[in-house]
Amino acid sequence: METNYIIINFCVSILAGLGAGAGLFYILGEQWIKNKFTKSIETYKAELDRKNREIQSSLDLQLDRMRIRFGELHKERINVIRKLYLMINHLNTSVAYLALPDELLLAKKIDANELITKIQLNHHTIVQYLSDNQIYLPQSLVDRIAGMGYTLNSVAKYFQQHGKNASKEHIIEMNEKSIRPLLNALRDEFREVLGVEKK
Numbered sequence: 205m206e207t208n209y210i211i212i213n214f215c216v217s218i219l220a221g222l223g224a225g226a227g228l229f230y231i232l233g234e235q236w237i238k239n240k241f242t243k244s245i246e247t248y249k250a251e252l253d254r255k256n257r258e259i260q261s262s263l264d265l266q267l268d269r270m271r272i273r274f275g276e277l278h279k280e281r282i283n284v285i286r287k288l289y290l291m292i293n294h295l296n297t298s299v300a301y302l303a304l305p306d307e308l309l310l311a312k313k314i315d316a317n318e319l320i321t322k323i324q325l326n327h328h329t330i331v332q333y334l335s336d337n338q339i340y341l342p343q344s345l346v347d348r349i350a351g352m353g354y355t356l357n358s359v360a361k362y363f364q365q366h367g368k369n370a371s372k373e374h375i376i377e378m379n380e381k382s383i384r385p386l387l388n389a390l391r392d393e394f395r396e397v398l399g400v401e402k403k
Contacts (some may be wrong), residue, residue, distance in 0.1 A: 281340040282397055285288045289390045291330045292349070296383045298323045302363070302375045320360050327356050341387075345393060348386055357378070 301309065301319055309316060331353055338346045359378045395401070 205335075224399055278397070282394070284337045284340040285390060285394045285397060288330070288333060288341075288349075289387065289394060291326065291333065292352075292383065292387055292390065295323060295326045295330065296379065296387060298326060299359075299375060299379050299383060303372055303379065316363075320363055323356065329352055341393065345386075345389055348389060352382045352386050 299312055299320060301312075302316060302323075304312075330349065334341075334346060334349055353380050359374055362374055
């Protein structure tokens with residue numbers, strides 16, 4: 205019986221040792237796996253953070269470049285609209301002179317035929333400038349400016365054929381129906397670009 209007792213003790217000791225070893229192996233293995241995964245996760249998170257910072261830096265740089273380009277284009281557009289407005293306003297003034305009575309034209313030493321020639325040259329300059337810069341304006345405004353040219357040319361031809369007095373009403377009508385609304389549209393476009401409220 206004693207042999208059985210020794211064998212049982214021996215088996216229990218072996219089983220206890222194996223159980224303790226297995227428990228120790230389980231605990232150590234679990235700690236090793238947790239440690240390994242934690243290090244892997246931390247390494248992966250650090251890599252993601254690094255890539256995220258690189259991407260964010262690249263996006264910030266591209267955004268800054270776009271802001272600079274947009275700012276430059278915005279300034280260019282403002283300059284184009286401003287210059288076009290001034291050119292058409294100057295044309296408007298010249299056309300308004302044609303509608304003045306002859307006495308005022310003589311007092312100001314303005315020759316109506318020279319004024320017509322000047323108006324046609326100014327219009328040609330506007331058309332050329334518009335052709336070079338139409339990308340900065342809405343197409344509807346470009347079309348209206350081109351349409352003003354046809355009206356202006358018809359008034360100039362009418363003036364040359366019939367004389368100043370015969371075309372005075374035609375000049376006033378063209379100024380009120382074509383040039384002034386165009387100036388108002390350009391003014392509104394300029395205000396919109398600048399962020400100023402329309403009336």
